[in-house]
Amino acid sequence: MALMLSPAATFFPVAGKPSAAATRSLLFTTSSSKGRGGRGKVVAMADILGDFGARDPFPEEIASNFGEKTLGNVDTLHRILIPTLSVLSLSRVPLDAHPAPLSEEDARRLLFKVVGWRLLFPTKGDSDVLKLECVWKVRDQACGDELVARINKALDGAGHAPAALSFEPPNQVRAQLYTPSVGGLSANDFIIAARIDQINTKDLLPKKRVWAC
Numbered sequence: 001m002a003l004m005l006s007p008a009a010t011f012f013p014v015a016g017k018p019s020a021a022a023t024r025s026l027l028f029t030t031s032s033s034k035g036r037g038g039r040g041k042v043v044a045m046a047d048i049l050g051d052f053g054a055r056d057p058f059p060e061e062i063a064s065n066f067g068e069k070t071l072g073n074v075d076t077l078h079r080i081l082i083p084t085l086s087v088l089s090l091s092r093v094p095l096d097a098h099p100a101p102l103s104e105e106d107a108r109r110l111l112f113k114v115v116g117w118r119l120l121f122p123t124k125g126d127s128d129v130l131k132l133e134c135v136w137k138v139r140d141q142a143c144g145d146e147l148v149a150r151i152n153k154a155l156d157g158a159g160h161a162p163a164a165l166s167f168e169p170p171n172q173v174r175a176q177l178y179t180p181s182v183g184g185l186s187a188n189d190f191i192i193a194a195r196i197d198q199i200n201t202k203d204l205l206p207k208k209r210v211w212a213c
Contacts, residue, residue: 090114090194095160099179099186104130107185114193120176130184131163132177132193136201140171143204147173150199158195160188171206 090113102110107119107130116136122128138144144167155161164176177193179186 090191091198093187093191093194095158095188095191096186099182099188101179101182102185102187107132110187110190114190115197117193129178132185132189134175134193134196136173136204137206138167138171138173138204139206141167141169144168144171144173147199147201147204150201151175151196154195154199155192158192160192162192 090110104119111117111119114132117132117134120131120133122130136147138147148165148167151162151165160179162175163178163180164174167173175196177189178184179188
């Protein structure tokens with residue numbers, strides 16, 4: 001059974017925490033196709049938002065002089081409102097108790113749903129697996145230790161911890177994610193990455209220099 005990320009995957013925050021079944025019904029649809037060895041896989045669509053925005057008027061509408069019968073200017077600028085990152089985030093999606101492995105193509109598509117993360121490919125002849133990695137530049141070791149503590153606190157009880165999370169001198173923190181049970185990446189890794197993206201790090205990052213002219 002394959003799992004496909006549905007175009008209806010955009011969901012908006014509502015009162016209360018959505019159940020795993022309810023959220024799954026919104027985000028995923030099932031397909032009868034199977035991956036290698038009959039194992040299911042998650043297929044992420046290119047864009048969960050689809051095609052949206054204002055359209056040009058039809059010739060019949062222009063001929064009707066509809067602009068003369070409405071308030072405002074007929075040449076009013078139309079703006080397409082893009083949902084905020086928090087709306088698009090995977091952070092509220094429940095983790096799958098039995099995750100399926102992601103193909104490289106699906107992983108590349110889901111990479112657009114997280115911020116600052118990259119795919120870490122195993123080198124030739126290496127027995128390592130495909131991973132998800134993010135590196136943060138911080139001011140000093142104290143800020144690095146604080147960021148590690150915030151990530152651990154945010155993921156406490158999640159049931160899916162980073163494969164690696166540590167401060168690297170002189171001023172960076174590195175996190176790596178993958179799912180050992182599938183021997184690579186699963187949708188759970190991107191959900192965890194999205195939750196980490198919600199952590200406030202602005203007070204830990206190096207201060208930008210401002211040059212006076």
